[in-house]
Amino acid sequence: SITFINIPPKTSVVVRVGQFMAIVLAFFSQTNITITLRNLLLLWYGHSSQWNKIIGEECDNSFHLWLGRVFVPNALKITQGVTILFTSFIIIVQSSDIVELLKDFTALFVISSVDDIFFIMADHGYFGIDLSEKSDKLKAITIEEEGRNIRKILQCVMYTMIFILLGLWIYVVVGQINGRYFLQIYPNC
Numbered sequence: 371s372i373t374f375i376n377i378p379p380k381t382s383v384v385v386r387v388g389q390f391m392a393i394v395l396a397f398f399s400q401t402n403i404t405i406t407l408r409n410l411l412l413l414w415y416g417h418s419s420q421w422n423k424i425i426g427e428e429c430d431n432s433f434h435l436w437l438g439r440v441f442v443p444n445a446l447k448i449t450q451g452v453t454i455l456f457t458s459f460i461i462i463v464q465s466s467d468i469v470e471l472l473k474d475f476t477a478l479f480v481i482s483s484v485d486d487i488f489f490i491m492a493d494h495g496y497f498g499i500d501l502s503e504k505s506d507k508l509k510a511i512t513i514e515e516e517g518r519n520i521r522k523i524l525q526c527v528m529y530t531m532i533f534i535l536l537g538l539w540i541y542v543v544v545g546q547i548n549g550r551y552f553l554q555i556y557p558n559c
Contacts, residue, residue: 377542378466379551386543388468392475393535396458399479401486402451407527410444411520412513420513454482459535463542 373379381389413421415436422431425439458478465471491497493505545551553559 373551373554375460376464377551378464378546379549379555380546381466382468384468385465385471388471389462389465389539390536392462392471393459393539394532396455396462396475396478397532397535400451400455400458400482402447402482403455403531404524404528406444406447406451408520408524409513410441410448411523412515413440413444415440424511424513454478455531455535458482459538463539 413424413436415421415433421436421440422428425435427435427439458475461474461478462471465474489505492501493509495502
């Protein structure tokens with residue numbers, strides 16, 4: 371018999387410290403959530419006059435264009451980030467020794483950073499001059515807040531997400547300490 375999501379019934383203090391650090395690093399390295407949510411809030415339909423200029427359609431400010439070119443891609447990117455973060459959390463709490471944790475976390479970090487790595491390579495010209503010039507143009511785009519205080523919303527979302535992750539991790543650690551997972555494996559003990 372195994373525990374729920376294959377959580378080890380006991381871990382050492384070293385593994386718990388490693389898990390804590392890995393969860394925090396996994397959250398802060400998941401720019402697919404934080405940066406994309408900021409972009410979505412800044413380019414929200416009806417609250418920003420910038421989104422149609424940024425996507426190169428200055429004459430068209432229709433809701434359908436915004437939905438297809440701003441909302442859907444950003445919503446998918448946020449969904450990808452949340453999925454990667456959730457998967458990272460599951461793999462982190464399944465670790466029973468520090469070497470396994472570091473190996474799995476490193477693999478997840480590389481996989482979740484592939485899009486950033488390819489952008490850096492394109493920016494440096496490894497994929498041709500055309501993509502390098504397009505990445506330069508992309509980096510030159512700035513989005514103004516236009517009087518709205520997006521930072522407070524982002525801070526609230528960030529704190530909520532990190533508290534949820536750490537709260538779930540504390541729940542797992544308490545279950546390991548009080549023997550809840552041991553009883554799941556050996557219910558007759």
